[in-house]
Amino acid sequence: MSGPSPDSAAANYAANVAHNYGAPPITLVKGQGTHVWDASGKRYLDFASGIAVNAVGHAHPHWVKRVTEQAGKLVHVSNLYRNEPQGELAQALARRCGPGRVIFCNSGAEANEGLLKLARLHGQRKAGAEGACIGVVVAEKAFHGRTFGGMSATPQEKIQKGFRPLLSGFTAAPLNDLAAWDKAIDAKTTAAVLIESIQGEGGVNPATPEFLRGVEQLCRARNVLFMIDEIQCGIGRTGKFFAYEHAGVKPDAIAMAKGLGGGFPIGAIWMAPPHDDLFQAGSHGTTFGGGPLAATAGLAVLEILEAEQLVAKVAERSVAWHAELRKLVELRPDLVKEVRGAGYMVGVILHVDPLPVVAALREAGLLTAPAGGVAVRLLPPLNASPEELAEVVAILRQVLGGWKAA
């Protein structure tokens, strides 16, 4: 089977796919390692990784072997029954998060829905009554997903517009402003806080270690759940397995997704004791979450990270890479404001709209992702080599160096 021609693929898309993503100008047909190819045969360095998802690159042989073997063995049974890979993956995650329990789901937004439901249960336990303690404090510019819970936790006009009324109880406070969080977290009515260790969609904004430690202390003092959204920045991306580890904090609950499946949809929440008994039989669930195939994809990712020591490599390789990227500010101070982020989660912050720059980079053979209206976001697979990192710096220098102000 040769598949549709490039023209008919584009026409099918234009005629039949809803317009919520805008018209994609290229159709991707193949991936290998850090590269993808479009339908015309053009090759790109993939430093978008499907928005931080392809943690071990495309078509990694071990991932393909594990997933195809499992596909021929057992794909789906629902959560009416146990399956082996789900238990193994929960154990592997608990080893990294700490003692506690895991519930699987299928996406990032769904993982955050789980955390928000956990917050409601915690609030009920804390107040002794349903509905009396439902407050959740979130950060300005946060992004937590497109479901009603996710949107309610995402204090951005462009996300919420058209969908109100949303869930009540959310308060937004500026990231890294501990005094504002001290004010916003109420001992009586706040059930939880929800924070990205590094904001992704908001423009690659890292929470400082002091801020995270300060919020953790406030939460402990006021019996408020300290919930961390590691959906984009987790699973090795910043050079630690979870980005919050840079601050030395201990969350009560964590949301993860994206890189966990290496391209297969999976999400998860982990909950520390004593909160890991809040969900009892019948209180939460999903048909697909933690199915044998998805859980095997997650196990394959963790096996590759271990076998190839990828988290340590991200930490080590990103030092020189960031230093080279920061030179873009010297090259074009009129265009590039700063370079920020950690490990393989980097924002090149511009003084101009990043969208035309992302388009020009794509033309030059580099896929990146815009973020927050200010950043060209670089999210390479965690096995991107030093040579590939250097090649990307060269493409950025060439495109930004020759950039003509509009």
Ligand SMILES: Cc1ncc(COP(=O)(O)O)c(C=O)c1O
């Ligand atoms: C930090 C964060 N939380 C939640 C989400 C939502 O995840 P999903 O798109 O899988 O629903 C995203 C997606 O970009 C994210 O970056």
